[in-house]
Amino acid sequence: MNIKTLQVGPIGTNCYILCDEAEKLCAVIDPGGDADLVAAAVAETGCALCAILLTHGHYDHTGGVAGLQARWPEVPTYLSCRDQGADDSYMLQLFPPVANVKDYGEGDAIQVGSLTLKVLSTPGHSEGSVTLRCGDVLFCGDTLFAGSCGRTDFPGGSVKKIMASLKRLGELEGNLKVYPGHMESSTLDQERSWNPYLRQAMNG
Numbered sequence: 481m482n483i484k485t486l487q488v489g490p491i492g493t494n495c496y497i498l499c500d501e502a503e504k505l506c507a508v509i510d511p512g513g514d515a516d517l518v519a520a521a522v523a524e525t526g527c528a529l530c531a532i533l534l535t536h537g538h539y540d541h542t543g544g545v546a547g548l549q550a551r552w553p554e555v556p557t558y559l560s561c562r563d564q565g566a567d568d569s570y571m572l573q574l575f576p577p578v579a580n581v582k583d584y585g586e587g588d589a590i591q592v593g594s595l596t597l598k599v600l601s602t603p604g605h606s607e608g609s610v611t612l613r614c615g616d617v618l619f620c621g622d623t624l625f626a627g628s629c630g631r632t633d634f635p636g637g638s639v640k641k642i643m644a645s646l647k648r649l650g651e652l653e654g655n656l657k658v659y660p661g662h663m664e665s666s667t668l669d670q671e672r673s674w675n676p677y678l679r680q681a682m683n684g
């Protein structure tokens with residue numbers, strides 16, 4: 481397993497390219513913009529793209545999807561349907577419709593060659609926020625950040641739900657690696673020791 485990190489889009493969202501180097505297949509997680517840059521990075525891996533995976537539906541995570549779909553029309557895109565279906569202009573800006581998405585959520589598994597990504601529903605930052613677990617790696621979108629957590633003041637956000645989601649992540653066994661939607665990566669042990677939100681969630 482190899483993970484490449486790019487910062488893309490209007491507010492430097494972390495876009496991850498997860499590669500199964502043995503089978504020469506990869507997935508892109510959260511292409512938030514700069515589709516050309518993401519496509520070039522995919523080409524550089526030498527792996528064939530087999531899935532586009534979204535941790536949630538906010539524009540800064542989905543902005544590059546259309547550009548990638550244009551290049552790879554046969555590659556499926558996954559997003560929780562709870563983050564789609566905006567009906568006013570503010571919601572449309574925040575959750576721009578993503579074409580040709582397949583719904584996924586709790587209990588689903590996505591295969592990238594020999595790698596299995598398990599989908600954990602972790603709402604709170606948005607209704608449809610998910611964390612993708614691949615072995616000892618968590619792609620947690622804007623649910624858990626190094627030292628912090630995602631905002632809950634957007635439509636569909638909930639303090640109560642994000643605290644439950646943080647508790648769930650914090651209670652996962654082992655020192656899993658944390659790859660968030662913004663800023664630097666971390667580990668669960670590190671977050672359990674100094675992230676005030678995660679600590680509060682686990683004590684609650």
Ligand SMILES: [Zn+2]
Nearest residue numbers: 536538605622
């Ligand atoms: Zn977000």
